Amino acid sequence: MITVVMYALGVVLFVVGVAVSIGLHEVGHLVPAKKFGVKVTQYFVGFGNTIWSRRKGETEYGVKAIPLGGYVKLVGMLPPDPDSGSTGDQLRLRKSNTGMFTQIISDARAAEYELVEPGDEKRLFYRLPWWKKVIVMAGGPTVNLVLAFLLFGGVFMLHGIDKPTTTVDEVSDCVIAATEENLDRACTPADPVAPARQAGLQPGDEILAINGVEVTSWEQLSGLIRANEAGAATMAAGSPAATRRPPPLPPSGPRSRM
Numbered sequence: 001m002i003t004v005v006m007y008a009l010g011v012v013l014f015v016v017g018v019a020v021s022i023g024l025h026e027v028g029h030l031v032p033a034k035k036f037g038v039k040v041t042q043y044f045v046g047f048g049n050t051i052w053s054r055r056k057g058e059t060e061y062g063v064k065a066i067p068l069g070g071y072v073k074l075v076g077m078l079p080p081d082p083d084s085g086s087t088g089d090q091l092r093l094r095k096s097n098t099g100m101f102t103q104i105i106s107d108a109r110a111a112e113y114e115l116v117e118p119g120d121e122k123r124l125f126y127r128l129p130w131w132k133k134v135i136v137m138a139g140g141p142t143v144n145l146v147l148a149f150l151l152f153g154g155v156f157m158l159h160g161i162d163k164p165t166t167t168v169d170e171v172s173d174c175v176i177a178a179t180e181e182n183l184d185r186a187c188t189p190a191d192p193v194a195p196a197r198q199a200g201l202q203p204g205d206e207i208l209a210i211n212g213v214e215v216t217s218w219e220q221l222s223g224l225i226r227a228n229e230a231g232a233a234t235m236a237a238g239s240p241a242a243t244r245r246p247p248p249l250p251p252s253g254p255r256s257r258m
Contacts, residue, residue, distance in 0.1 A: 019045055019067040024147060026070045028139035033074050034059075036132050039123040041115055042073035074136070075115045076124025164218035168205045168237070171196050201237060209236040 023045045030043050039058065044050075046064030053062025116124070125133070172194040174187035207215050210224045211234055225233075 015067055019063075021144065021147065022046075022067065022070040024143050025140040026072050028141070028143035029072045029074070029136055032132075032136045032139045033072065033125070036128055036136065037123050038125050038128065038136070039075040039115070039120050040072060041075060042071070044072075045070040073115075074125045075120065076112065076126050078109050078112050079126040080109065080113075164222075166207045166215055166218055166221050168196075168201055168203055168207070170203055171201050173197055199235065201235075205237040207235060207237055210234070 026043060026045065030040060033040055041059060043059055043061045044053075044064055045062075046067045047069050048065035051063045051065055053060050055061075121127075125136070128136070174191035174197075175194050176182045176185060176187065176191055207221055209215055210221065211228065213224060215221045215224070
């Protein structure tokens with residue numbers, strides 16, 4: 001039951017994380033666009049049916065049912081048709097076109113300029129200088145890059161990364177065969193005692209030498225253990241200031257999970 005709850009919680013946290021990431025991405029477009037005076041009519045996270053929305057000023061903010069994307073409606077993304085005869089601040093669209101793709105583009109322009117009200121002519125996106133357009137369009141990906149940097153930086157600085165050392169972290173009580181059925185099984189009286197437990201190793205001990213060979217790294221320690229195969233081994237453990245020698249590790253049987 002706990003596994004199901006944890007799995008469901010993980011799914012919920014993942015969906016929320018994706019929605020937050022999308023929302024911040026769209027904020028990266030929204031903020032510079034408003035800063036440069038572009039008319040922004042909608043800011044939504046998600047697609048599909050609207051779950052919640054609220055209008056503040058000229059912009060409607062909301063959340064939709066499917067949190068797999070989002071959008072910011074910047075008025076004037078498509079410039080008027082150059083063949084429409086538009087002059088000055090007058091925005092006129094061709095009433096008819098020939099060709100399927102030409103008609104689709106014309107319909108998109110018509111829908112775009114339905115949101116243009118008197119006085120909005122100077123606030124259309126396509127009228128921005130090129131460098132402002134670049135800032136607006138690059139704002140979303142830039143937010144994602146900064147967010148990724150902060151998240152990974154936080155993980156590496158606060159949690160750290162696993163690094164093998166020669167210090168004993170945990171000593172198993174028994175040897176359990178590494179099979180799928182035994183993944184979560186606890187020790188039973190029938191299981192053999194783990195060699196490390198028999199040798200008296202304790203959490204916090206530092207492995208200093210094996211068979212008289214000084215150990216300086218995990219890679220070397222791992223290599224010495226593998227090279228010893230199933231034979232008995234003499235191990236020095238403790239700290240450089242107070243070294244103690246556990247009894248020799250007994251010969252190991254078939255490879256098992258310890």
